[in-house]
Amino acid sequence: MAAVRCRALSKCFVQGEQVITGLDDVSLDIAEGEFVGLCGPSGSGKTTLLNALGGLDTPDSGEIEIGDLRVDLLGKGALAEMRLHRIGFVFQAYNLIPVLSARENIEFVMQVQGVPAQERKARSLAILEEVGLADHEDRLPAQLSGGQQQRVAVARAIVSQPTLVLADEPTANLDSHSADQLMDLFGVLNRERGITFVIATHDARVMAYCRRLVRLLDGKIVSDERQPGQGQTAA
């Protein structure tokens, strides 16, 4: 089954007199377990596409399927449910709630899902270990480096075992070493857990990681290439 399937997505933003094209007739299929990079210059529509796929924003027209869900037909509540249970998000910045520790940030999502406290704790500790932050559970975000913060965000994104992780410029604020570490982590999660990744990025090193690279320009897909990336399951 396709992890993501979208047809003829369009989205315009009206700003005063101006109509800005966010997405223009975008169709895209992503199979389960793929590791896809979305690239393109600033303003090309990467974030707009990710938001539409993740149910954060509704397109003006077109169809979106995530697994067996018709995202474009869902109401607000159902979209929130979908984000909560099916999709992991990693944003560029402000990923974590500043007053909650690393573990509490991860537990927060499970709490919204209604996972019992005991299980929450066990799962968040296990996932922190998996992302290499076993002894940082009690640190507040401000006490973690940018790379560590992003890894906590990844841990939170995957703790509820989503099939799809959407990451919007996850390495933009990281030094190259931290960026490599983060991409390695994505790669491992992709290979070992079969999680589908869609990563919007400007970063050439991140692009190099991706087995498939979708290039956007002015809201249109201008190229869709497969390349020998490092993080991928059998395609």
Next chain:
Amino acid sequence: MRSLGTQFTIATTLAWRNLWRNHRRTLVMLAAIVVGVWAMILFGALMRGMLDEMVRGGLNSLPGEVQIHNPQYRDDPSIENSMAPPAGELLASLDRAPITAWTARIKVPGMLASERDNRGLMLLGVDPAGEVALGFDPKDIVEGRFLESASDRGIVIGRRMAERLETELGKRVVVMSQDLNNEVADRGVRVVGIFRARLQADEESRAWLGRDAMQELLGAGDAVSEIAVTGNDYKAVDDWWQGLAESAGPELETLPWQQLQPFLDSMFRAQGSVNAVLTVIIFLALSFGLVNTLVMAVFERVREIGLMMALGMKPASVMYQVLLESLYLLALGLIIGNVLAVATLWPMRNGIDISVVGEGLEMAGMGSTLYPVLAWQDMLGSTLIVLILGLLASLLPAWRASRLDPVQALTRN
């Protein structure tokens, strides 16, 4: 809500820590709530104390919470308008709970004369045991003694009256009044005791004599002017005075203190509304601060609220989160405010001396000591008002937080 139980830990942790993110703002708001609650309770207690004092003071000069008279007596309190002593059904009712004490007395206008001066006043012909049961405190006898029985032939006059007449304990004074035949009756009696009263005016407005002596003087047989009744709780007379009125029958007029002293009653009733108005005023001031605090808090956290919603938190839960924070702030302020109010009132439990300002207050019927009354109704009332109105005021910022669009909130700089 499925997840309400499991939401407990992190949601509460989050609310609590969020509350202390801006220490100063929270402390200022907390202080405002504490002072507001403290002032409400304190003011309520002082008001209650003052009112209680006024009503008691007023009742003291009746005395008796309910009185039974000949219907003409209140217009013309002469011995003509007297009544027979209680018997039959009325007597049976008077001896039943919740009535704790009653007495029958002669109470007529008259005059007291010494060799120096004379004064008009109310002459009370009483059974001393009955008066004590009704609330007369023998400790108020500052010289000599109180009457010993209804047949005592002495007189007990007030301190002020003794000064006016330039007389003293052991001297004789002349008692004058109109008897049943409208003749002036007089008799010399010895001053056996001098009393003090909470209100100086009472010290010269009445004097105590034995009931038998008065009946004899006035040629009144066993007739009395009034039956004074108490149940030991002036606030509770409404529960029983009508029953007593029925037993007394329509030929007699039975009235509770509220109708005997309408002024006291209106003061008493005004208290509730004064407290309510004050509470609302204090609260309005508080709620502006509270709304402002929360609006600021939400405004500063737009991005993370957006994050929470992007992660799948529903608008209702976002509202709940903001309200929880407000609840913490309110609860903390209420607890400290209540404790502080009790701590402030505790040292005053034996009364505060207000004799400095007492001269003026005496006219309002107050003694020189104010006993604050800490009523649980005041504490509960202000707590509920602050809590309920506080949460209502928080609804606005909470609602605004829940209406945020996650995408816009996340990209806000």
